Amino acid sequence: MDVHILTPFYRKELASSLVYYWQPCGIKWYPLMAPSDYVLFNEDWIYPITTKELKKGDNCFVKVDEFRETQPIINNDYYGVTCDETIYEPGFFDVLRKQTAKIVMCSSYRGNAIPRDGSAPHPTKPLIIKGLNNIKYCSIGMGQWFVKGDIFRSVPYIEGRRKDDGHYALELKRLYSKDIVFIPEWFALANYLQKGRHTKRESFLKPNWELPKII
Numbered sequence: 001m002d003v004h005i006l007t008p009f010y011r012k013e014l015a016s017s018l019v020y021y022w023q024p025c026g027i028k029w030y031p032l033m034a035p036s037d038y039v040l041f042n043e044d045w046i047y048p049i050t051t052k053e054l055k056k057g058d059n060c061f062v063k064v065d066e067f068r069e070t071q072p073i074i075n076n077d078y079y080g081v082t083c084d085e086t087i088y089e090p091g092f093f094d095v096l097r098k099q100t101a102k103i104v105m106c107s108s109y110r111g112n113a114i115p116r117d118g119s120a121p122h123p124t125k126p127l128i129i130k131g132l133n134n135i136k137y138c139s140i141g142m143g144q145w146f147v148k149g150d151i152f153r154s155v156p157y158i159e160g161r162r163k164d165d166g167h168y169a170l171e172l173k174r175l176y177s178k179d180i181v182f183i184p185e186w187f188a189l190a191n192y193l194q195k196g197r198h199t200k201r202e203s204f205l206k207p208n209w210e211l212p213k214i215i
Contacts, residue, residue: 002077003027003093003146006067008060011084014193015039016215019046021087021192026097031084032063061157061168068153078104079152082143085193090208092186096146101181103172105129105145108188112203115196122191126205130184135173137166143188145169151176 005022009031019041022029029046033039034053041048049071051063064081073079078096089109096104108127127140134140147155155175157168172180187205191197192212201211 001097002074003096004030004074004077004079006030006032006064006079006081007084008063008081009033009039009084010037011193012037012039014084014214015041017193017213018084018087019043020213020215022046025088025093027093030067032060032067034063059158064157068156073149073153075148075150075153077149078146079149080143080146081157082188083191085191086143087189087192089187089189089206092188095183095186099181099183102148102151102179103145103176103181105135105140105169105180105182106186106188107184108141108144108190109205110141110190111192111194111197112200113197115194117194117196119194124197126187128184130182132173132177132180135169137170140166140169141188141190143190145172147172151179 005027007030023043023045027045030049031039031041031046032049032051034051036053038050049067051066054062107129110122110124110126112124114121114124127144129135129140129144155171189198189209193214198212201209
């Protein structure tokens with residue numbers, strides 16, 4: 001069973017850092033890149049996917065649905081979607097590969113500071129997902145769930161007016177609540193590579209976490 005990570009990719013300056021952090025994880029990584037964002041990755045575990053340029057008003061999930069509609073999907077493998085500043089704590093994927101549930105949801109640590117860089121000012125409060133009651137709009141983020149391929153294929157990210165990660169999580173809850181397993185003690189490190197967000201090692205929830213290294 002393989003783990004496939006899809007990343008709508010924009011921040012070319014983080015390409016080397018993402019390779020550095022993803023390489024030890026034993027995953028298959030798919031940077032989803034419009035032609036204007038294309039970067040050449042010479043690694044046999046990286047599968048660059050060229051997508052259409054986004055139209056005005058589109059968001060990154062257009063790229064995810066394009067992948068879902070055009071690429072082969074393996075039913076029993078896990079698929080996750082992350083932004084291009086997010087990684088996972090050490091050992092996370094060893095735990096994920098031991099799971100058998102259709103859907104696995106984890107927690108998210110979002111740093112100790114809110115940079116004033118023009119990006120969305122996400123709060124620093126960790127998003128701890130222990131059960132179905134924690135799956136709420138604005139309380140769960142992209143990168144906190146992994147779904148088996150058959151579910152990934154059947155549930156679009158953009159449908160009607162649902163155009164964000166919280167709504168997608170609620171859709172998983174509505175359709176597959178009995179198929180979700182929670183690993184709340186394991187974390188996505190959200191916006192980890194965003195300058196000025198993860199700045200104090202003493203603020204980390206676990207002693208083995210390290211401050212980001214930009215390559």
